[in-house]
Amino acid sequence: MQAISWKGSYLSLLNQTLLPNKVEYIQCQDYRTVARAIKNLEVRGAPAIGAAAAFAMVLGIRELVVRLETTDEKITALAEELKETRPTAINLAWAVDRMLGVVQRYKQDSDLLDKLEQEALLIAEEDKQVNYRLAQYGAQLFTQPTAILTHCNSGTLATVDYGTALGVIRKTWSEGNVSRVFADETRPLLQGSRLTAWELMQDHIPVTLITDSMAGWVMRQGMVQAVIVGADRITCNGDVANKIGTYSVAVLAKEHNIPFYVAAPLSTFDFSMQSGDEIPIEERKPEEVTCLNGVCVAPDGVPVFNPAFDVTPNSLITGIITEYGVLRAPYEGSIEKLKAKKGDV
Numbered sequence: 001m002q003a004i005s006w007k008g009s010y011l012s013l014l015n016q017t018l019l020p021n022k023v024e025y026i027q028c029q030d031y032r033t034v035a036r037a038i039k040n041l042e043v044r045g046a047p048a049i050g051a052a053a054a055f056a057m058v059l060g061i062r063e064l065v066v067r068l069e070t071t072d073e074k075i076t077a078l079a080e081e082l083k084e085t086r087p088t089a090i091n092l093a094w095a096v097d098r099m100l101g102v103v104q105r106y107k108q109d110s111d112l113l114d115k116l117e118q119e120a121l122l123i124a125e126e127d128k129q130v131n132y133r134l135a136q137y138g139a140q141l142f143t144q145p146t147a148i149l150t151h152c153n154s155g156t157l158a159t160v161d162y163g164t165a166l167g168v169i170r171k172t173w174s175e176g177n178v179s180r181v182f183a184d185e186t187r188p189l190l191q192g193s194r195l196t197a198w199e200l201m202q203d204h205i206p207v208t209l210i211t212d213s214m215a216g217w218v219m220r221q222g223m224v225q226a227v228i229v230g231a232d233r234i235t236c237n238g239d240v241a242n243k244i245g246t247y248s249v250a251v252l253a254k255e256h257n258i259p260f261y262v263a264a265p266l267s268t269f270d271f272s273m274q275s276g277d278e279i280p281i282e283e284r285k286p287e288e289v290t291c292l293n294g295v296c297v298a299p300d301g302v303p304v305f306n307p308a309f310d311v312t313p314n315s316l317i318t319g320i321i322t323e324y325g326v327l328r329a330p331y332e333g334s335i336e337k338l339k340a341k342k343g344d345v
């Protein structure tokens with residue numbers, strides 16, 4: 001099962017809005033189909049939308065080449081259109097900018113499209129490798145069977161392969177140190193129940209599904225010994241944007257003295273932002289809250305606030321697991337080292 005795969009001339013995306021009931025793929029022959037899939041969460045998860053956007057750049061520039069329209073203006077417009085599809089996960093802008101770098105270097109060359117395809121494939125391959133590496137660091141945190149709670153979906157479906165937080169859980173499980181995973185349902189779009197529970201069951205990792213509002217009680221009962229979540233953007237001070245509800249889980253973990261870990265690759269760090277206050281938070285349509293599977297569950301016309309992400313302040317985070325090691329507070333220092341040295345944290 002792969003969320004995203006390049007088929008030589010088009011991008012194949014597993015339509016995650018249909019899971020777990022249907023396994024169906026979308027064939028993206030043009031960049032607009034990819035952009036729509038990102039907006040509609042047919043492909044979702046920070047690293048996965050980064051890789052998808054990289055392939056969308058290949059498809060978009062291919063169209064411009066065919067029409068003899070590879071002007072700077074058109075290329076910039078394409079990049080901006082893709083970046084605007086989802087504003088919070090920095091991986092998306094990071095991947096588009098990386099592709100723009102290739103355009104700059106090979107703009108005049110006849111093999112520009114090959115170079116772009118190679119770069120997108122490299123972004124995808126690197127994502128896999130990085131996830132394996134960070135999973136190894138993360139697994140070292142656990143030396144005995146541990147019940148771990150996670151929020152949203154940070155697994156194979158959210159990445160090119162293996163996952164970030166769920167990758168750590170997979171690796172820790174393979175070493176015998178996961179007794180059970182508690183998956184928060186993750187309202188309003190249910191990534192926890194539809195995707196995380198499904199992924200873990202496919203791998204025969206013991207998972208118990210709970211609604212978001214049960215997390216505190218489960219902790220209070222001593223049923224959870226650690227929390228691991230993914231991230232959509234991490235700022236220089238270690239503040240973390242992730243799926244709405246993550247902040248509440250972090251507060252609960254602090255109250256119950258449970259370590260709260262974030263797992264994310266270097267591509268999720270935004271070195272241009274000092275704190276989480278600067279992170280743009282995507283707001284999505286009210287119907288995601290007022291309706292469940294097309295059925296209305298709220299009074300017609302009720303005002304709705306639907307932020308897709310929240311920011312967890314660094315003070316609530318025990319450690320940030322990266323492919324270069326586990327960062328600890330004070331995060332300004334460890335993140336500065338990550339930026340400067342890469343690989344020598």
Ligand code: MRU
Binds near residue numbers: 046163232
């Ligand atoms: O709205 P989504 O489903 O794209 O949100 C996904 C998350 O918040 C994940 O936890 C995050 O992207 C990390 S995935 C490795």
